Amino acid sequence: MAFTIALIGRPNVGKSTLFNRLVGQKLALVDDQPGVTRDRREGDGRLGDLEFTIVDTAGLDEGAKGSLTARMREQTDVAIELADALMFIVDARAGVTPHDQAFADLMRRANKPVILLANKVEGRQGAAGIAEAFALGLGDPIPISAEHGEGLNDLYDALRDLMPEPDDDDGNDQEDDEAEEDDGTRPIRVAIVGRPNAGKSTLINRLLGEERLLTSPEAGTTRDSIAVDVQWGERSLRIFDTAGLRRRSRIDEKLEKLSVADTLRAIRFAEAVVLMMDSQNRFEEQ
Ligand SMILES: Nc1nc2c(ncn2[C@@H]2O[C@H](COP(=O)(O)OP(=O)(O)OP(=O)(O)O)[C@@H](O)[C@H]2O)c(=O)[nH]1
Ligand SMILES: [Mg+2]
Structure with a gap:
């Protein structure tokens, strides 16, 4: 298993922005409103010659027991537990x-x-905040700008000090992966799509046998489309949970537009698409 690092912090501090920078792709949704990320998302991170698994999480927030925020928080706790x-x-x-x-x-x-x-210290801003961060008692804060890619050298130094020496195995892993791609055991990419609240995330959790994805009676719980690897008999599947799609005319919020774009991307890259409908609702065009 690769060295795993979880990104933790209260809502809106820039976790997903840093995640995207470290994986080198805009995988996670970023927006200026707090509470955007809900499910935890894993990606292959790289900084210089360091390679690791990076995990984006929901901004930490206390919520009433059983509430959506409380369950987002549980996902974050799991991420902390699994991280190195x-x-x-x-x-x-x-x-x-x-x-x-x-x-x-x-x-x-x-x-x-x-x-x-x-974070957010580009152009020498946030000096007072950096000083305050010292007082957290978690060591010297590293000033960075996730958005502008500043301070990454210092982050590299800190990471290198704490990560195990890369061994030669690494190169082999890569080859193994590629070999896998060739002999047809590469997971089949399946996107599960449907209207909000059709039960997409619940189905994937059942297939997995764990509460990997956040579910709730609230329509529109899933925002990011998250890939989950599932072993189904002999077959390996990479299943993409997606944000529910509504009629285009009803979508006005910027965040929902971002989610929908992410769903469409998942559909484009999928080899199979499962359309899921709620039998309680009559068929609607979308
Ligand atoms: N100025 C500045 N803004 C930043 C920086 N990094 C992130 N932001 C902005 O801060 C806002 C929140 O960023 P996100 O990456 O979505 O924050 P998050 O911690 O993932 O937030 P949640 O998922 O809601 O918990 C966005 O508007 C980003 O563009 C930075 O280095 N400088
Ligand atoms: Mg986020």
Whole structure:
């Protein structure tokens, strides 16, 4: 298993922006409203010669038990548990909030190496926030700008210090992957699409036998389309959960447009598409 790093922080600090930068693609949805990311998303990260698995998470927020926020929080807890190291991100422009402080405690309790990042500091902004971040007691904050790609050298140094020496195995892994692609065992890409609330994420969770994806009675829970590997008998499937599609004329919100674009991308790259309908609802054109 690759070295796994989880991106943790309160909503809107720039976790998904940094995730996209480290995987080198705009995979995760980014928007200026808080609470965009819901499901945890894994990707192959790379910084210089370092390779790792990077996990984007929902912004930490306390929610009432059983609520959607509480379950987003559970997903984040799982990400923390599975990670080898954590990147804790604060927004240096906003400064350190009581919220950040509470979650700094959580970081300490996790007993894993933590890299503290003070984000949004392009153009020398956020000096006060960087100073406040020192007081979190998680070591020296590394000032970065996820959006503009600044401070990545210092992040590289911190990561290199904490990651195991890469061994020669790595190259072989790559070859194994490629060999897999050739002999036809590459997972078949399947996108599950349908209207909001049709039960797409629930179906995938059943196939997997774990609550990997966030589900709720609320329509539009899934925003990012998330890939999950499922072994189905002899077959390996890579199943893409997607945000539900509604009639185009009803979509006005920017965030929903982003989600829909992500769904369309998943459909384009899929080899098979499963259209899921809710039998309680009559057929509607979409
Ligand atoms: N100025 C500035 N803005 C940034 C930077 N990084 C991210 N942002 C902006 O901050 C906002 C939130 O970024 P996201 O990456 O979606 O934040 P997040 O932590 O994933 O947020 P949630 O998923 O809602 O928890 C977006 O408008 C980004 O464009 C940065 O380095 N500088
Ligand atoms: Mg996010």
